[in-house]
Amino acid sequence: MAIDIGERLKTIRKMHNLSQRELSRRAGVTNSTISLIEQNRVSPSIDSLKKVLAALPMSLIDFFTMDMKPKQDSFFSREDLVELSDGGSSLLLVGATRRNRKLRVLHEIYAPGSGSGENMISHEGEESGVVIKGTIQITLGTEVRDLKEGEAYYIDSLMPHSFRNVSDEECQIVSAATPPNF
Amino acid sequence: MAIDIGERLKTIRKMHNLSQRELSRRAGVTNSTISLIEQNRVSPSIDSLKKVLAALPMSLIDFFTMDMKPKQDSFFSREDLVELSDGGSSLLLVGATRRNRKLRVLHEIYAPGSGSGENMISHEGEESGVVIKGTIQITLGTEVRDLKEGEAYYIDSLMPHSFRNVSDEECQIVSAATPPNF
DNA sequence: GCCTGGTGTTCAATATAATTTACAAATAAA
DNA sequence: TTTATTTGTAAATTATATTGAACACCAGGC
Incomplete structure (x- = not known):
């Protein structure tokens, strides 16, 4: 059960109500990069992933550690x-x-x-x-x-x-x- | 205090008493890749890093989570x-x-x-x-x-x-x- | 001494990630 | 409707990671 990096990033981005372009602007990468990563069409470099996560902000540790829990009452x-x-x-x-x-x-x-x-x-x-x-x-x-x-x-x-x-x-x-x- | 990926990988590799070539052979990458990563001269792709860690074996989560504790009595x-x-x-x-x-x-x-x-x-x-x-x-x-x-x-x-x-x-x-x- | 097999590093060639630019669909405003 | 804006995606180019083949170094055996 390998982790789906693209889907995970997409989920987190939407939690912040950010568009690909807005996130890319904050992260210092292009919107295409975000798009390709979320589609799992590339394997992002640590550098890029770190830049993107830093804009949320979120650490690499948290990104890989977080488990996508089913939604429960808030x-x-x-x-x-x-x-x-x-x-x-x-x-x-x-x-x-x-x-x-x-x-x-x-x-x-x-x-x-x-x-x-x-x-x-x-x-x-x-x-x-x-x-x-x-x-x-x-x-x-x-x-x-x-x-x-x-x-x-x-x-x-x-x-x-x-x-x-x-x-x-x-x-x-x-x-x-x-x-x-x- | 960003994590030093190169040094961290090098430390883990040496804990296993593996040479760069031996690790690269098990991971399905070249020794050059290991060398360059350990020198922080490249930012490895998630794919490559995952392959390398899988040969140890170690998960991405553990890799980013582990804290290098000072040596204590064994x-x-x-x-x-x-x-x-x-x-x-x-x-x-x-x-x-x-x-x-x-x-x-x-x-x-x-x-x-x-x-x-x-x-x-x-x-x-x-x-x-x-x-x-x-x-x-x-x-x-x-x-x-x-x-x-x-x-x-x-x-x-x-x-x-x-x-x-x-x-x-x-x-x-x-x-x-x-x-x-x- | 000279070999043999091991180590880590370097560099040109290749494979891949990231950017630039463009496009089509959806939304909102005039 | 038309126009303008924003969205996500795609293709071509650029930048960079990875490879393949060298290199120098070191330890042990002959």
């Missing part, structure tokens, strides 16, 4: 959460239906108008979070969604994503990133 | 083992001084004359074991070592290795492989 309502007991505390588990989870949880606070930055983030791994106060606007690929208190997300970090608090009150979320350190 | 005497208590049982931890361990332990039995096969094994990850009965001969790169009852090993799986029971009595070892499943 958003969860409160009733989709599973409650775990942990000593005296109680944890709400997000994405319990997803297999092979490997996450670490964080607590983040967003002031009104703040966000995760201009550009979308994309990297190998998984990322999840819960809104515990206020409202957060999440952009996932082309999909934009407002999550309110008690709602949650669970996405593949490869899908470009960004956060922004477009409301006028403070927003807090509990987020998790892979790989887990506890 | 062999341990009995007094180098750390004893762990686990309920009613007692575990002897091998390579306690090594950081970021991630192992799974097994129990293997070797009849006289048997071994792990002709060719040396090489893959990303770590591997460790303890001799609990008899004597095992371990070949690690060019180094050959006889381990007796109570002695142990902890090696990078990337370093080509093989086991063989050259004695006339049964040999048992407790081995461990990465990644861990418990």
Whole structure:
């Protein structure tokens, strides 16, 4: 089961909503190069592949390591959460239906108008979070969604994503990133 | 800190004690290709790199993922083992001084004359074991070592290795492989 | 000494990847 | 509709990776 480099690149490019020309412009190669690679009509040099991936941005390691997982749920309502007991505390588990989870949880606070930055983030791994106060606007690929208190997300970090608090009150979320350190 | 493909390939090739010509013959490319790649005078095509790595054998993923760790101890005497208590049982931890361990332990039995096969094994990850009965001969790169009852090993799986029971009595070892499943 | 077989490197010729330029289909605006 | 823009693809050219055949070097045997 050799990896299909062309199809893989095409998938990643579309995740970023980039055309062959736009990606080639950012990568410093020609659109023909992208086209030929995606059709598997050439075996790109490491140089070229590295240039293309750097424009996404993505490392060679991530490119070869990433496994194309079947699409799973990205958003969860409160009733989709599973409650775990942990000593005296109680944890709400997000994405319990997803297999092979490997996450670490964080607590983040967003002031009104703040966000995760201009550009979308994309990297190998998984990322999840819960809104515990206020409202957060999440952009996932082309999909934009407002999550309110008690709602949650669970996405593949490869899908470009960004956060922004477009409301006028403070927003807090509990987020998790892979790989887990506890 | 871009990865030095040439140097990396050279290192792996030498771990297998292969000449450029021998590797090129197995990979189905010419010795010149190997030479130029190792000198970073060309950027190999994915096709070529894949062919070369397949002859080791090694996957593209492992090639780009592997981190060149500083050399650590490969062999341990009995007094180098750390004893762990686990309920009613007692575990002897091998390579306690090594950081970021991630192992799974097994129990293997070797009849006289048997071994792990002709060719040396090489893959990303770590591997460790303890001799609990008899004597095992371990070949690690060019180094050959006889381990007796109570002695142990902890090696990078990337370093080509093989086991063989050259004695006339049964040999048992407790081995461990990465990644861990418990 | 002179051989023989091994090593890694270099260079001209060849095979292939990347570019340049062009084309046709789809989309949007006038 | 017509015009302009953007999309992905294709052919010819250019650039580069790979090959094939040398080369110099080294170790061991005669």
